[in-house]
Amino acid sequence: MKKALKILYSALIFVFLYAPMVVLIVLSFNKSKSRAKWGGFTFDWYVKLFGDHIIMQALINTLLIAFISALVACIIGTIAALAMNKMGTLAKSTMLGVTNIPMLNADIVTGISLMLLFIFFRFKFGFVSILLAHITFNISYVILSVMPRIKNMNPSNYEAALDLGATPVYAFFKVILPDIWPGVLSGFLMAFTMSLDDFIITHFTKGAGVDTISTKVYAQLKKGIDPKMYALSTLIFISVLVLLILINTLPAAGKKKKAK
Amino acid sequence: MKNNKFVKFLSVPYVLWAIAFIIIPLLMVFYYGLTDINGKFTFSNVMAITDPVHLKSLYIALILALISTVICILLAYPLALILASIKNKNEHLIVFIFILPMWMNFLLRTLAWQTLLENDGIINNVLSFFHLPTLHIINTPAAIVFGMIYNFLPFMILPLYNVISKIDQNVLNAARDLGANYFQALLKITLPLSVPGIISGITMVFVPSLTTFVVSEMLGGSKILLIGNVIEQEFTQNSNWNLGSGLSIVLMVFIVISMVITSIFDKEGEGNAI
Numbered sequence: 001m002k003k004a005l006k007i008l009y010s011a012l013i014f015v016f017l018y019a020p021m022v023v024l025i026v027l028s029f030n031k032s033k034s035r036a037k038w039g040g041f042t043f044d045w046y047v048k049l050f051g052d053h054i055i056m057q058a059l060i061n062t063l064l065i066a067f068i069s070a071l072v073a074c075i076i077g078t079i080a081a082l083a084m085n086k087m088g089t090l091a092k093s094t095m096l097g098v099t100n101i102p103m104l105n106a107d108i109v110t111g112i113s114l115m116l117l118f119i120f121f122r123f124k125f126g127f128v129s130i131l132l133a134h135i136t137f138n139i140s141y142v143i144l145s146v147m148p149r150i151k152n153m154n155p156s157n158y159e160a161a162l163d164l165g166a167t168p169v170y171a172f173f174k175v176i177l178p179d180i181w182p183g184v185l186s187g188f189l190m191a192f193t194m195s196l197d198d199f200i201i202t203h204f205t206k207g208a209g210v211d212t213i214s215t216k217v218y219a220q221l222k223k224g225i226d227p228k229m230y231a232l233s234t235l236i237f238i239s240v241l242v243l244l245i246l247i248n249t250l251p252a253a254g255k256k257k258k259a260k
Numbered sequence: 261m262k263n264n265k266f267v268k269f270l271s272v273p274y275v276l277w278a279i280a281f282i283i284i285p286l287l288m289v290f291y292y293g294l295t296d297i298n299g300k301f302t303f304s305n306v307m308a309i310t311d312p313v314h315l316k317s318l319y320i321a322l323i324l325a326l327i328s329t330v331i332c333i334l335l336a337y338p339l340a341l342i343l344a345s346i347k348n349k350n351e352h353l354i355v356f357i358f359i360l361p362m363w364m365n366f367l368l369r370t371l372a373w374q375t376l377l378e379n380d381g382i383i384n385n386v387l388s389f390f391h392l393p394t395l396h397i398i399n400t401p402a403a404i405v406f407g408m409i410y411n412f413l414p415f416m417i418l419p420l421y422n423v424i425s426k427i428d429q430n431v432l433n434a435a436r437d438l439g440a441n442y443f444q445a446l447l448k449i450t451l452p453l454s455v456p457g458i459i460s461g462i463t464m465v466f467v468p469s470l471t472t473f474v475v476s477e478m479l480g481g482s483k484i485l486l487i488g489n490v491i492e493q494e495f496t497q498n499s500n501w502n503l504g505s506g507l508s509i510v511l512m513v514f515i516v517i518s519m520v521i522t523s524i525f526d527k528e529g530e531g532n533a534i
Contacts, residue, residue: 006342013339014357016410020372021364023382027375035375080274086267095271097523098278101286104463104519106471108488109508112495113285116292116505136281139274168266190359197362199474204495217367221478225371233364240363244356 028230045231069134070191077142111204125207142187149183293505305506321486325469328408340420358414399481407475415464423457
């Protein structure tokens, strides 16, 4: 009885969180352009999607910004986290405090603060300004994801490597990095996801003519959403879902083989 | 020792980045907020919050953010308890379930709720099919609260799940052995130990709810202005950066208050979502 209640409750929350996904997937097969009417089943939006240069360009921008910003954030963030670990309490807590700002501050304030920075220094609004903004908030996610791993790291391993004649750089790649790798990887995934889903900060830091999927959708809100957008987001959702299932089942299968 | 110095030197790129893209931009907000168009010092942009329209938008935003934060705690806490109680769980999978929706665009997800909640929308069609009373909440504050809860609930679930799943089972077992029933143990052990998660979740839900302009624009029918909408319009439509910055300074007061509360209750960062 109690178990059934638990499952029912979890299922209700799950339905709440995933109902919009179902709606969007259904709309991507809707022949009618209106959100309110079902006009019959069609694959048209999927076919037309790949011929739409503007949407494809927005997709490329979105993925490029997410990938580059997550990668740069991982490099800067991981190095900074290693350095912060060696710092005194005051310096470390100051750095962590600053790192928390982009995460705890409102997106709208982060967005306008960067917009004002670019206005003040007459920096050109465009792809690069969006990228700089995304790297900034992504570094915070990387540091917070890598930090616990570094704390639990055994410093003797690194020292042993140095004693045995490894250069610091060699020891970093052979000893430290494998140790903290799961933290770096989850930081990268988190950063990539946050960049991909961001609208507000991009809205304030983008220039005319450069669009991501988010800003493209926002521009279409008033005149009606192009159904190709539903098709695109369905494709992204399904591919991530398949990827996740593969990641979660493959290692398990590998382990079973080893056990035999 | 020499090596330690070298390691500290590694923080230089991030320190420079943080100064250039976190500290200086925030100072910019203060600079623009405390000057007029001619660059002269003034308090008028900050005091503009006393304008009845602005004051009302701040008031509505505070109320709606408060309501959605409370509902998020009530919805998320039982779920976090359930998730933490699952044995031989795949932790990554649980986190992924709540992060996965983020891969479908935030604006499209919110738009889907418009389709669901509309007066002749999907939910009402289902309700009237079963001859149940229909909902009329689209373009009302209730729909905005709905959108806030939907968008920010995962940020309440994840920190709660993180702290609850780390609670030592032996402590709970000891309480039960000493005669506490389930609810006593929950109230006296689990709840106090999960305070860092609750506080972190409150900040993660309250701040984005208070400052959103997208959810209110999409589900509130652009008739209900929140403080976020006012600031966004000053920046993108009226190009009055000084007024927009001044109002942002007021908004930051609330953000700073919630940051301070978080740092008091959550010194070790236990309640982090990730």
